[in-house]
Amino acid sequence: MTGRAVAAERGANGRALHGALKVSRLVLSPVILAGLIALPWYGDFGMQRLLVEVFTLFAIALAWNLLAGYGGLVAIGLHFFIGVGSYALFSISNVLHLNPWVALPFATVCTAVAALISAWPMFRLAGAYFAVGTWVLAEITRIAVLNTGWLGAGAGMPLEMISSFDRWSRNAYVYWSSLAVGAGSLVLTVAMLRSRLGLALKSVRDSEVAALASGVPAIHAKLALWVIAGSIAGTAGAVSYMSTLQVTPDASFSLSWTASAIFIVVLGGIGTVEGPIVGTLVYFALREAFAGFGSWYFIGLGSLAVVMMIGAPGGAWSLAQRFYPIDLFGIRRRMPVAKTHPEAIRS
Amino acid sequence: MATLVETLINGLLLGALYALFGLGLSISLGVMRMINIAHGDLIVAGAYIASVVTQGAGVHALTSLIVVVPVMFAMGWLLQRTLLNHVVGSNVFAPLLVTFGLSVVIQNLLQEVFTADTRSIRAENISQVGFDIGGVSIGLLPLLSAGVSVGLFALTHAIVGRTHYGRQSRAVADDPSTARLVGIDDKNFFAIVTGFALAATAFAAVLYAIRTPFSPTAGPERLLYSFEAVVLGGLGNLWGTFFGGLIIGVAQLLGARVSSGLGPFFGHLVFLVILLARPQGLFAKAAR
């Protein structure tokens, strides 16, 4: 790549980030953001815990959506990253006696490395096989952790270093971390999609054959996506377990993480950025409304997902778009439809 | 502790059961190019149906097959016709996500109806009987399961090779659009194929139910073993799935020798290692 091209690419990516921040400002408008930041002073611990769940699950759904909607990689085993990220956080913090928030970036790095390593076997599979393959990956890791004594085996580990914080601070800092993770993932996602990587991904999504023929490095794009999405999920998982204070293999490597992410994305709309936002709101609204119904809630959720995939594969956002076409994040690129008038052939 | 030979033989017999789990998956994959995420849950559903029939009618577990097989055929037929036909052949997501949603629905329905407790089907005259062959102790149930598995694979092989439906399956598996061109009616045909896949799975479900205590959430693990058998064997290869299952069975029991909780772990590990070495599976689609 020539120096000019590199500079142009950096410029393009820089502009993309700038643009993303500009646009995200619309949604994360200062008022809302300020209100959310100030929450620890007027909200109770229950509310904070709920929002930690909302923000972290939103980030995980964004990650799943990135993979599936923009990379064509349906990863049923996304919870692999959640387990890896949370265990990385807990073990680094416990072993090195590090402040959990200092350990968090290292946990992100660990997750990224796990993504790189796992890509080797996983990318040998495609489509549905990749989907279930990632699930095998999560399962094997779960069992490995379950049987590892120094990770606490079945009982898991507590987050020892967090006890040095008083309850108010702990709740507030975890809450703010989750807000940062949620908002940061959104900004990162939008920036990525508006960058050259995003364009590459979209071209691969539209037609991999054509993209490859045009020189788009499909494998690199997919790998980058896998690492980014995995890191987002891992970090979100780590923050989530900061909130629960104990990490166990069955909980952190649980399929229900991915299941929730899938429901959110399917309900909201795959392959859009607005979709996961809508989906998260709908998901939690439904959860709070139907919590008492036990299994029937999941039966309803599952049926809804089935019906949506068959009837409205674009999710709620695409349904809404039919009435109010908006592109909140300036990501969609519309090709002008050429009206062709071939001349009549004289016979 | 059991001898190594005994572990190997029992591994092969267990593997034959896993192969039978995978048979239904292999059929849908081959003909409709779809992984049914709910496959494992359907096995468990079959186990519950068998349990209900066995207890309700007071019959032996194997006799319950008379009911379970047609019921599961009908379930498969209905499933394909009402839901899955809408998503066949479209993008990668739709079949995966529809069957994922279905998986959640089935698991929770089973939980509602049968509670989360584990249960099993008692068939002492099979499960408690064993033979001593040359110093190796082998149970009747594993032998029976392996025999049923081989039999069903052979039957499927014969159907695929010699009957009209078999020819159509091969044609659709080769080239779906040209298959339509020669008039193969997707919708009804696919429904029959899924019905057959589930009917074969019914046998796996009953044998599994006798062998292992099951609960509503036992589905996903069955799916993973089925999937591993199919992928290891090589996609599109029927007998490949059989050998894939054998490999997983042996790997699991050898792993359990090392440490009793690590059976499935070794199965997954062997799967990943073979995948790294030979991504197309051990026996890729038989070249014609």
Place this chain on the structure above:
Amino acid sequence: MLRTESLCASYGLFQALFDVSIEVAPGEVVALIGANGAGKSTLFRSIVGSVGVAKDAVVLGAEPIGNASERRQLKRGIALVPEGRRLFPSLTVLENLQVAARNGRAGIWSIDRILAELPILSSLSARPATALSGGQQQLVAIGRALAANPDYLLCDEVSLGLAPVAVDDVYALLRKVRSAGSGIMIVEQNISRALSESDRFYCLQKGRVALTGRSGDADRSSVAQAYFGI
């Protein structure tokens, strides 16, 4: 009479056919010529149901039959021999015929009759279909379409890549089909061959009918003009 009336067909945003009206009568052979991309295959696929078109764009006798499924059209007696032959590799020659026969109509073209008309094939009937030579495969592909006993046979690029002797065999078979009463439309790259083997012809250029007429009267220069659009 099988007709299309002002048929328009598109692939997404790209329109491939504009107001195409053609017809073929039972017992006649009509050639469809045109450069690559002119829309010949699209026209066939529209008639046979692989590409969606308006219901009244395809008419059989007096009945509008457009936009039906391939199976429906087969039952109505319209069959396509696709470009590139597209035999099923996992099936033998005989099985390729059997699959089509079972899903088509009953009629004079039983599998025995098809194999009788093509003696070379009967000795090869148990071979995997794609193990045959190009010319033999083309015969099987036509036989497969015949097994459905169509009244109208559409043949897309039957001679592409075949040796002249093989092409002769193919056209010999088509003549037999025609004398049995079916109407045939052929897409043929070799213009002279197309004109000599057909009664009438249409020339497509960029999705429109640029020229039509009786093959015997065709004037080479006007055909070339219509073909190339000059």
